[in-house]
Amino acid sequence: GEDVEQSLFLSVREGDSSVINCTYTDSSSTYLYWYKQEPGAGLQLLTYIFSNMDMKQDQRLTVLLNKKDKHLSLRIADTQTGDSAIYFCAESATGNQFYFGTGTSLTVIP
């Protein structure tokens, strides 16, 4: 399958911005997603971006896509303790098969 890579851990102070990075190998990726997983729960869709977009903003969330470098990032503004979770990047070229990164565990320090 395709490779999707993320760093495993990120710590930030409450009120700061968090930036979670993701790289992928599939140059034909059409859809790119960010999911959040809280302890003991399933994955919750946060936001997604199509490959013909560079940026998408949704309240405190900003997604940036650099298609040339195959790099996706998720910025969370004014990070709160409730944002502590595992964040997964995922990509799909066809909408049939989805490839997920290993997840980034975000810890927000009060």
Place this chain on the structure above:
Amino acid sequence: EAQVTQNPRYLITVTGKKLTVTCSQNMNHEYMSWYRQDPGLGLRQIYYSMNVEVTDKGDVPEGYKVSRKEKRNFPLILESPSPNQTSLYFCASSLTGGPLYFGPGTRLLVL
């Protein structure tokens, strides 16, 4: 409420004893799929289904079976479970080409 449900949520079984994990969605989604989540490996796709009676293998299908006889249901069958199938399993559904919506997960321990 629009949702994907899975049962059971927790299951302990022994090697070789057939089991089925059910998945149901009430959103009239055509697409359904199963994933397993293992530490350090993220989520890996087991099987997916584009519609009723249409299923295909994902990246890790060995040891699993699925069926899609009705649009809303997509059960995962382990005919002869082994300890390496101990994992956290997620079912997901979507409109074709749309984002996935996940169930709450089923934690399976095979002794």
